[in-house]
Amino acid sequence: MELGLNETQQMLKNSAREFLVTECPDTYVRAMENDESGYATEIWDKIADQGWIGLMFPETYGGFGLSFLDLTILLEEMGRVMFPGPFFSTVIGGGLTLLIAGNEQQKQNFIPKLCEGQLIISLAVNESNSYWNQESIKTVSKKSGDKYIINGSKSFVDNAHISDYIIIAAKTSDSNNDISLFIAPSKSEGIKQTLHKTIGSDKKSEISISNLELDEDSLIGELNQGWTYIKKIQEFGAVGKCAEMSGGSQEVLDMTVEYAKQRIQFGRPIGSFQAIQHHCANMAIDVEGIKYLTHQASWKISEGLDSKREIAIAKAWSSDAYQRICALGQVCHGAIGYTKEHNMQMYTRRAKSAELAYGDSQYHLQNIENIIGF
Amino acid sequence: MDFKFSKEDELFRQEVADFVEKELPWDWRKEKIDSEDPKDRPKVTEFKKKLAKKGWLTMAWPKEYGGQAAPHIQQLIFNEEMAYRGIPAIDAGISQVGPIIMLFGTDEQKKYFLPKISNAEIDWTQGYSEPDAGSDLAGLQTRAIEDGDDFLVTGSKIWNGAHSGASWMFMLVRTDPDAPKHRGISFLVSEMNSEGITVEKIPMMWDHSRALITLENVRVPKKNLIGELNRGWYVGAALLDFERSGISYASSASKLIKELVKYCKQTHRNGKLLSEDPIIRNELATMAVEIETAKMMAYSVAWMQSKSDIPNKEASISKAFGSEMVVRLVNIGMKILGSHGELEPDSKIAPLRGVIEQLYMSSPASATAAGSSEIQRNIIATRGLGLPRG
Numbered sequence: 001m002e003l004g005l006n007e008t009q010q011m012l013k014n015s016a017r018e019f020l021v022t023e024c025p026d027t028y029v030r031a032m033e034n035d036e037s038g039y040a041t042e043i044w045d046k047i048a049d050q051g052w053i054g055l056m057f058p059e060t061y062g063g064f065g066l067s068f069l070d071l072t073i074l075l076e077e078m079g080r081v082m083f084p085g086p087f088f089s090t091v092i093g094g095g096l097t098l099l100i101a102g103n104e105q106q107k108q109n110f111i112p113k114l115c116e117g118q119l120i121i122s123l124a125v126n127e128s129n130s131y132w133n134q135e136s137i138k139t140v141s142k143k144s145g146d147k148y149i150i151n152g153s154k155s156f157v158d159n160a161h162i163s164d165y166i167i168i169a170a171k172t173s174d175s176n177n178d179i180s181l182f183i184a185p186s187k188s189e190g191i192k193q194t195l196h197k198t199i200g201s202d203k204k205s206e207i208s209i210s211n212l213e214l215d216e217d218s219l220i221g222e223l224n225q226g227w228t229y230i231k232k233i234q235e236f237g238a239v240g241k242c243a244e245m246s247g248g249s250q251e252v253l254d255m256t257v258e259y260a261k262q263r264i265q266f267g268r269p270i271g272s273f274q275a276i277q278h279h280c281a282n283m284a285i286d287v288e289g290i291k292y293l294t295h296q297a298s299w300k301i302s303e304g305l306d307s308k309r310e311i312a313i314a315k316a317w318s319s320d321a322y323q324r325i326c327a328l329g330q331v332c333h334g335a336i337g338y339t340k341e342h343n344m345q346m347y348t349r350r351a352k353s354a355e356l357a358y359g360d361s362q363y364h365l366q367n368i369e370n371i372i373g374f
Numbered sequence: 375m376d377f378k379f380s381k382e383d384e385l386f387r388q389e390v391a392d393f394v395e396k397e398l399p400w401d402w403r404k405e406k407i408d409s410e411d412p413k414d415r416p417k418v419t420e421f422k423k424k425l426a427k428k429g430w431l432t433m434a435w436p437k438e439y440g441g442q443a444a445p446h447i448q449q450l451i452f453n454e455e456m457a458y459r460g461i462p463a464i465d466a467g468i469s470q471v472g473p474i475i476m477l478f479g480t481d482e483q484k485k486y487f488l489p490k491i492s493n494a495e496i497d498w499t500q501g502y503s504e505p506d507a508g509s510d511l512a513g514l515q516t517r518a519i520e521d522g523d524d525f526l527v528t529g530s531k532i533w534n535g536a537h538s539g540a541s542w543m544f545m546l547v548r549t550d551p552d553a554p555k556h557r558g559i560s561f562l563v564s565e566m567n568s569e570g571i572t573v574e575k576i577p578m579m580w581d582h583s584r585a586l587i588t589l590e591n592v593r594v595p596k597k598n599l600i601g602e603l604n605r606g607w608y609v610g611a612a613l614l615d616f617e618r619s620g621i622s623y624a625s626s627a628s629k630l631i632k633e634l635v636k637y638c639k640q641t642h643r644n645g646k647l648l649s650e651d652p653i654i655r656n657e658l659a660t661m662a663v664e665i666e667t668a669k670m671m672a673y674s675v676a677w678m679q680s681k682s683d684i685p686n687k688e689a690s691i692s693k694a695f696g697s698e699m700v701v702r703l704v705n706i707g708m709k710i711l712g713s714h715g716e717l718e719p720d721s722k723i724a725p726l727r728g729v730i731e732q733l734y735m736s737s738p739a740s741a742t743a744a745g746s747s748e749i750q751r752n753i754i755a756t757r758g759l760g761l762p763r764g
């Protein structure tokens with residue numbers, strides 16, 4: 001057994017940390033909360049240049065050919081600094097979907113450009129009830145001649161407002177089981193977007209699709225097999241979110257311990273009070289849980305092992321644990337932690353978004369119910 | 375033992391409810407009001423004036439100062455009904471400054487301030503906390519130096535109400551830096567438009583601001599000293615007799631749980647009504663138990679006060695449990711709303727007008743404000759249970 005990082009991973013972690021500390025300070029994160037696009041293209045270009053976007057895509061498609069576990073290490077560092085922008089949604093929702101489901105032509109067309117930072121692609125699965133199941137998909141695609149005509153709506157689509165393409169999940173027969181994926185230029189006639197204001201200050205859009213006309217070659221993967229792909233992507237997405245939460249939770253713990261050492265009340269550091277010590281200790285327990293469950297799930301995926309159980313457990317635990325960590329972090333900071341100027345509250349708000357992304361704890365607990373034999 | 379309210383009390387409760395229905399200048403069922411938001415403020419003041427006319431604004435005050443000397447249980451009922459509807463009726467002037475002036479003020483101070491407070495003419499901001507004095511309030515360092523007929527006050531106060539409507543501040547300041555820390559503090563009131571006062575808004579995590587108030591050689595006339603010099607800590611602490619049950623936690627939560635149950639009965643997820651989900655039902659049922667528990671804790675404080683007993687650990691128990699109970703309810707509420715819980719109030723499809731999303735951020739802060747949960751537990755353990763101090 002070896003639960004530590006290998007040399008490549010340690011190097012990746014160090015260089016990511018070094019880069020993000022200088023390029024993604026809290027001032028940048030804060031500025032992007034209210035920025036229309038939500039990210040700075042200079043930084044996007046830089047991370048493309050150092051190969052981050054293509055990190056886990058095969059070299060044949062312009063990537064670096066590293067593993068999902070390696071990406072997990074990078075995502076941890078990104079979560080730690082709340083790295084804003086479309087990295088996650090483009091790599092997992094866009095690139096990975098194409099890698100898993102796309103045909104050779106589509107992979108050639110999209111993935112190299114995506115790795116170079118020239119394409120932003122969003123994945124649009126969830127609809128008004130935001131639930132990750134087939135029955136919730138009501139958007140319909142009908143074949144008419146050699147075109148697909150798509151009608152429906154999508155909710156909470158990450159970074160769609162700045163995307164070049166949107167991958168849309170739609171029903172391709174009357175049966176709920178028959179779902180297919182289509183890739184459409186975001187600016188297509190027939191696609192309308194409204195940007196939501198959210199607790200995590202991330203950029204999510206409501207999309208309405210009316211008579212969107214697509215060529216036959218915009219079908220991704222096999223007809224009616226869309227849900228199989230979505231399930232896979234959801235697994236990667238869930239673990240990727242855990243990685244962000246893992247990094248974020250470590251930062252919240254460090255920041256809180258540091259504050260507890262510095263903040264003096266009653267003539268002593270508040271960290272000398274057992275009440276505060278126990279809060280910090282409880283945070284440390286949760287942080288440890290998130291880290292190892294996430295690494296385990298990610299390692300299993302990367303090894304190609306059956307990982308359903310570990311994924312569900314990691315996301316169920318991390319979703320709630322991260323919120324507990326943030327809640328205690330807030331408590332230890334007192335009033336100052338609730339100010340817009342303070343980083344603490346930025347993590348707390350994102351913890352809520354992270355819980356909801358790719359299935360909340362309730363959703364994953366239901367998977368675990370099945371796995372333990374119910 | 376008798377757990378029910380008297381007939382008279384029940385009638386009073388009904389009268390309050392009817393009055394609100396008729397006189398409240400906004401729809402409490404639909405609108406959430408923030409008394410410190412300039413756009414909501416005029417409505418709140420308008421309603422306070424109506425309460426003043428009705429005599430309810432100062433119902434807790436003694437008759438000689440224009441109050442009704444209302445029994446604690448009626449104050450409890452009044453506060454319960456207001457909190458249920460989210461009405462910020464009682465301000466710091468009514469609940470803190472007025473009573474302090476009655477107890478410690480000079481005749482001149484009483485004559486000047488009490489009518490203005492009871493007619494809702496002055497708005498106060500509370501200047502207790504400082505950047506370096508939060509839980510350790512007695513560690514405050516804002517300095518007041520005697521200078522002829524005035525004090526010259528220099529320092530900073532923080533987390534005060536940030537609204538521009540506040541015309542006066544009541545504050546604790548250090549007048550004797552050499553005395554033991556509780557014995558060198560005085561209680562002053564100052565006009566906010568005095569030279570040397572600057573107010574900076576501190577935007578909070580939710581749609582709300584608090585203030586950082588900086589004082590630089592602010593002249594405060596000595597006639598604005600309330601109570602004796604260097605006895606300010608005890609002046610501030612003398613408010614024990616005002617209703618402080620913490621009923622607002624249980625009361626606002628009982629409104630919220632109703633809204634959540636209604637939402638669950640109207641909202642489908644995964645092909646089923648949320649209200650058919652056994653986990654959600656169970657969690658909300660658990661919260662109903664907690665709300666009742668918090669209510670009984672608050673009632674017990676008001677009941678003790680009504681007998682002129684002085685609650686100590688009971689008030690801390692009610693505050694710690696009540697404020698944390700609201701946080702738990704809101705967390706469950708957020709889970710129930712699912713992805714839609716992320717949406718801010720101005721979003722058209724935000725469920726329950728975004729109230730839960732805002733509370734998700736503000737309710738934990740309420741557990742910090744006015745004595746954090748840790749401090750409350752310290753009080754319960756030491757003053758209440760007699761455990762040695764750590």
Ligand SMILES: Cc1cc2nc3c(=O)[nH]c(=O)nc-3n(C[C@H](O)[C@H](O)[C@H](O)COP(=O)(O)OP(=O)(O)OC[C@H]3O[C@@H](n4cnc5c(N)ncnc54)[C@H](O)[C@@H]3O)c2cc1C
Binds near residue numbers: 263265740746747752
């Ligand atoms: C929304 C809001 C509104 C407010 N309104 C006002 C206002 O109008 N006027 C005003 O004067 N103040 C106001 N306050 C300030 C409030 O009274 C303080 O925030 C509170 O007393 C805590 O102080 P602090 O924030 O400095 O935290 P600190 O005192 O620095 O505490 C930090 C952490 O240490 C813990 N801690 C401190 N001492 C101990 C101890 N001895 N044992 C165990 N744990 C300890 C605390 O519980 C907390 O978890 C408001 C605060 C908030 C959040």
